[in-house]
Amino acid sequence: MSEPILYEAVDGVARITLNRPDVLNAISPELITAYGEAIQRAGSDETIRAVLVTGAGRGFCAGADLNSSGSPQRKMSSGQLLRTLYHPAIVGMRTMPKPVITAVNGVAAGAGMSIALAGDIVLAAQSASFLQAFSKIGLVPDAGSTWFLPRLVGDVRARALALLADKIPAEDARQMGMIWKVYPDDQLAAEAQALAARLAKMPTRAYSLIKVALNASGDNSLADQLELEADSQDIASKTEDFREGVQAFLQKRQPDFKGR
Ligand code: T3D
Numbered sequence: 001m002s003e004p005i006l007y008e009a010v011d012g013v014a015r016i017t018l019n020r021p022d023v024l025n026a027i028s029p030e031l032i033t034a035y036g037e038a039i040q041r042a043g044s045d046e047t048i049r050a051v052l053v054t055g056a057g058r059g060f061c062a063g064a065d066l067n068s069s070g071s072p073q074r075k076m077s078s079g080q081l082l083r084t085l086y087h088p089a090i091v092g093m094r095t096m097p098k099p100v101i102t103a104v105n106g107v108a109a110g111a112g113m114s115i116a117l118a119g120d121i122v123l124a125a126q127s128a129s130f131l132q133a134f135s136k137i138g139l140v141p142d143a144g145s146t147w148f149l150p151r152l153v154g155d156v157r158a159r160a161l162a163l164l165a166d167k168i169p170a171e172d173a174r175q176m177g178m179i180w181k182v183y184p185d186d187q188l189a190a191e192a193q194a195l196a197a198r199l200a201k202m203p204t205r206a207y208s209l210i211k212v213a214l215n216a217s218g219d220n221s222l223a224d225q226l227e228l229e230a231d232s233q234d235i236a237s238k239t240e241d242f243r244e245g246v247q248a249f250l251q252k253r254q255p256d257f258k259g260r
Contacts, residue, residue, distance in 0.1 A: 004031035006056070007038045012049040012200035012259075013193075014042035018115075021057025026065040027111055029074075029085065035115075036089040043096030049259050050199035051096070052192055053119065054103040063110020063133055078139075086111060086143045093118040094215060097208030099199045103192035104170070104179070109133040114143030117152065120211065121195065122179040124170035125188040130178065131167045151218060152178045203241035204259030 006017040016038045018025035025031070042051045055061055068074055076084070093100045093115075102119030109131040116122055116130070132149075134141045141149075141162050149158035153176045161168065170182045183191045199207070209232040217225050236242055241257045248255035 003034070004028060005034035005038050007041065009042075009045070009048060011197065012047060013052060013196040014038075014045070014048045014050075015052045015054070015193075015196070016042065017054055017056050018061050018112075019056045020065075021055075021059070023065060024059030024062035024107060024109075025055045025057070025112065026062040026067075028065045028068055029076075029081065031065075032081075032085045032089060036085055036092065039089050039092040039096065043092055043098070046259075049098050049201075049204045050196045051093075051098060051100045052103060052196040053093075053100065053115070054189070054192065055105050057106070059106035059112075060102075060104045060108040060128065061112025061115055062107060063112045066137070078142075082142055086114075090114065090118045090144045094120075095211070097211070098204055099207055099211070101192055101196055101199070103188055104128045104130075105185075105188055107131060107167075110139075111143040111145075114141070114145045114148065117148040117178070118144055123188060123192050123195070124173065124179050124182050125185040126170055126182055127185050128170040128182075129167045130170070130173050132161045132165050134165065135163060136165045149178075152176075201257060203236075203239065203245065203257045205239045205241060206236045209236055 002019060004020055006019050008015045018031065020026060020028065020031060042048050099120045101121045101123060102116045104116045104122065104124040105128060106125065107129050108116040110133040113130050113132060132141055132145060146162065149161060157176055170179065173179045174182050213228055213232055216228055220228065240260045244257060245255045
């Protein structure tokens, strides 16, 4: 049996591929376990400065594998499975100190849509689609969908998406602010790789502070957020990359950031 997750590290970019193409990369317990490990590995490896998540074959991820989800043989309840395996992976994507790109190459359904939306920058192929499949099978959105969606598209759209469970084409998702960019199908992989390579050469320490600030902003008052920004700037302005960025600007050349 092939590995449910592929992990490659090249030139500061970790590429994580969901790899069960026969079932549109549906999430088995083995897949989500290996995915959480891959996220943890990429997050803690200091040589990795950007992460790219995508799917093998024609789908991105069809959500929980319904063969195992509905099975009476499964040892963990849904809540246990989510808490122990899904949550660390989703939180890991959002909190790792480097940017995560999700390249949605095909359908992203159920918890697969949650994984897609957990990326810092979400790209999609023109033929990709987004589907809050949960209510169609009598479940509620999980793995962060009810947190991500209202923040991305607003309450009105989040409610309609969750309740109606309609399949949303990538371009509509872009227009409603759910995702960043849409590319022709045959260009997505190259565009996503180029973006990851670009991010891996940027000031990674500043990126980690940007993520912390944006993650906190939804719950902070303006005064608290201003404080957080000031604290973060104190840290960023003492980095080697800040010195290099200013020098490069003054010397009219491209900066050579080291991520420190
Ligand atoms: O307890 C817990 O686990 C709680 C956690 C829940 C989290 C969740 O994610 S719940 C939501 C689970 N996902 C779904 O309900 C989506 C089910 N899939 C679909 O609705 C459709 O497959 C898609 C809309 C995603 C894609 O449709 P289409 O027509 O492009 O492809 P298809 O023909 O339906 O699927 C291709 C194959 O993948 C097919 O297998 P086959 O017939 O070729 O042998 C299909 O059965 C398989 N597949 C697709 N999704 C799943 C799946 N197999 C297992 N689990 C799936 N989720």
